Amino acid sequence: MTKEPQSTLIPTDVPHETGQSPEHKLPRSRHDSISSAPAMKSAGHVIVDSLAAHGVQRTYVVPGESFLDVLDGLHNSQIETIVCRHEGGAAYMAEAEGKMNQLPGVAMVTRGPGAANAHVGLHTAWQDSTPMILFVGLIPFAHRDREAFQEFDIKAWFDTGAKRVMVLDHPERASEIVAEAIFAAMSGRPGPVVVGLPEDILRQPVDPAIHPAIPVATGGMGSDDAEALKAALASSNKPLFVTGGNDWTPSAAEQLTDWLERHHIPAAAEWRTQGTVPFDSPSYVGPIGYGRPRPTYDLLEETDLLVFVGTVPGDVITDGFVCRQDWTKKNFLVTVDPSLRGRSGPVSRQILAKPGAFVRSLAGIELEVKEEWKAWTGRMRAEQESFAALPAPTPADGPARMDTLMANLVPRLTADALVTFGAGEHTNWAHRYFPTRRYASMISARNGSMGYSIPSAVAASLAEPRRRVVTIAGDGEFLMNGQELATAAQYGATPLVIVMDNREYGTIRTHQERHYPRRVSGTQLKNPDFAMMATAFGGFGITVTQDKDVPAALDAALAAIDNDHVFALIHLVVEQRVMAYQASV
Template sequence: MSTSTTAGHLIVAQLERAGIQRVYGVPGESFLDVLDGLHGSSIETVVTRHEGGAGFMALAEGRLTELPGVAMVTRGPGAANAFIAIHTAHQDATPLILFVGLIPVADRGRESFQEFDINAWFGSTAKKVVTLDDAASAARVVDDAIFTALSGRPGPVVIGLPEDVLVHAIEAGTVEPRAMARTEPTPSDLAALEQRLAAARKPLLVVGGEGWDQESSEALAGWASRHGVPVLADFRAYDAVPHNSDAYAGYLGYARSDDNARRLDEADLLVFVGCVRADVLSDGYRRGLDAVSVVVNLDADLLGHFGRLDQHIPAHVASFSRALAATASAVQPAAGWLADARADYEKFSSAQPDGGTGVDLAVVMEILKQEMDDDAVITYGAGNHTLWPARYLKHNSANSLAAPRNGAMGMGIPAAVAASLAYPGRQVISVAGDGCFLMNGQELATAMGHGGRFVVLLVDNGIFATIREHQEGHYPGRPSGTHMTNPDFAALARSYGGYGERVDKAEDFAAAFRRAAESGLPAVLHLPQDPATRSPKTASN
């Protein structure tokens, strides 16, 4: 039933009908009518301190829940600041909706205040860019954006909102949200896969992407365990299957073990579930290129896939996992194929003290494994500090990791805010480097304002360590542009009203973590680290 309303209010009503619970954003005069529609709405308006933070929060919500995250920003500078989240959502294949306020229609093409070309800016990194020029179609445009963001290969959709169109009075109502079907693999798809599995001696499952839930994660891991097939995770998709399954053998991509790199080359069958053989996973298009390759992915174009492709199964990861688990597969891997892979993973993920001055992160991670809940959500951005949680922390619950697969710094704190709001009953832990934290650390204020609770492990080594490491390899003895001067991070956290504590020794971490967790506040534990420590040690080095 249609009623008299405005386009801005109808946008909010359609978001409500779709089940959106939060929107993240920085307010702007270009979308005042939408903000007015949010007044009194069931949707919580999370007011962030920077558009980049808003975008990353929406990205994390899209990663961790079944609906796209939603961000709202103003024209020109606001859109520019949010661009990092769109690029991340595009490369990570994560559903996200970005609403961007625009100049009035009559002002277009006149280089008016904060004017920009929304299609030129976002056209190469969004699944769809649309400008709402017809006020009466507001509900349909929103519904289409949600469907597009979730369907096929998930990704970002950008909606431009001319400020004058938003206030047009219209006789229109919401539309029924389109249902998202979880496409099942066909019997012929499964039969062809079964033939390949039966012929393989060294098969590997590689899991990643979006759409996993606890049931499908456990179903796939259970099948793999019963049939002796190792499961490797794509880069920063470490929560796709539970680590307590004896089929889980670690991850591929940056900082992967040498054993898994070798295993990828030795495999005679690779089954990619929810991901593709892309750049990072394959060590720059160099590994695992010759094996028989099956890709289970809803993306018809298989964007990013490189190398051999013998079978494409266009099925949802959850539907495929349950269907495969129900089959009586005849796969018979080589003796010790899974056992050796699991043993290598156990060795690789057992912390060895890093040594050096400052806090030993390997010891901290071992303590943290005992302190964290089994369904804790872990967030981080990009940098060498992420190597420790990626390698040592365990993910036994689906939707328990929010980290940028495209290597964007600054996501960890906004992601922690979003995770704590989306899952108020779950423990949220963010591991942040000093450089990464200071890109969006101001979102601690957002957490304070909206009741977010999480603990940040802030690793402070005073340098951009990843780049410094590259410099040492290519330009030894000539560090340049990688030094940082840092604040007192614990005092900074307290200045926002949160909990802050400096921890100078790893043996003091457990008690400090408990104090931080029990504070009921956004908390920062400041962990000084030896700047010479670049990555975790293994038993062999």
């Protein structure tokens, strides 16, 4: 880390050198009596105390001199400080934790270069609607607008890709700004919030009182909404629910599943959000998005009533704003975002509610089950079961295959297993075969961000250490944040890492062959020994080149996790041009 210049503490009663000149004294009425004044704390320490009071369990950090006082506050805090190896990895970890919990994930980075490196995680949180807070250390307030070392305009950088960008210019608002940031990240459509922390402001002494949590409105389904939905369902022969987003709770997911199954109504999953309705539910009919199986590809046009819950029909679901654009179609959109940001196609009715509030009301709607619903759901469910049926587990002669790995991995998984992955063709095997049986059991980047697999797996393993966490990475994707295996080793995260090595950026090669056939350019890779890297980082690593060795490699990797309590990596070297969905889309 480049050493940053030291700054002097600015007295609370001396105006700053800029034209803004904020007053850093607390209101005099709170300091009239010295004997009754509470013991003061620095603003940085109050930020940490406030995060802990609001229930934050860990923060993902790449340290910098600009927020030393916050780091000092974390020293004796109940919050676990996870020191990461790159700001992009730290931001991804916070974003992944935000997907798993109701509270935002929290990352902390330094100014300038650190903030720039963390931007990728913010973009992921923005497009994936994930509650997340990024704290960014800043130059001293007194140095602002003088092009000081690593100075940048935090609002100009982040304003278009975050729900709010706040700067702690008044130290007495330290606890309030934490409460505001958590509220902003969770309210409405969830998303990322950025909080700037000027270095000198953090050291100012303030009243340590903790600002209360700000209640988040959940909306709800009014009587008019309920009647409209009930009438639409009653007149429908082929209804379809689509679940998505990161604003669910396990209980809401279970309640929705129970209602759907009782009424024999099908549900599909938004791209990379599988598990809200379990993989093996008789109502689950598959994912909708890139690489979708052929049966669900036609669902949007065939259904006569779509009910989106927690998401909207966006670019990916509608194949680039092409499917389901006929405004005579019935679409009910259940989202607490009144702007319907990202929506494509018709809107018959919007129900302003978060998933939990909607499902509680939905549970009270009882309908006479139609035979048409049973036939419709049964047909789609049979097609999904056929599509997701595992390949034969017996290895074939020749090079290692992802089909064989998944056929042998899935039976070895616990019922609550969780999968994470980033972007690339290697993710298709998880979409198709991984048994997502609860919310949340698929943690991924729906903005197509590479480098997400390892950080998200580390965060998932730390957040839920008793669950089997699996991550599937491509060879190109793995090396973008593979160094976070050091973080896994340092803090005891134990994911199973599968690296599918086809020595290329496969997704781009696929597009390239489609548009520029037989002109391969800019997509080929020469890879290191990933298993040796895993061993060097302190985990277990094994390379598999032949299909016959896949079962034994899985057994060895899982044994290392369970017995030695380390992460394990399987370096699976496959043939270059191999895809999971060639016969199904």
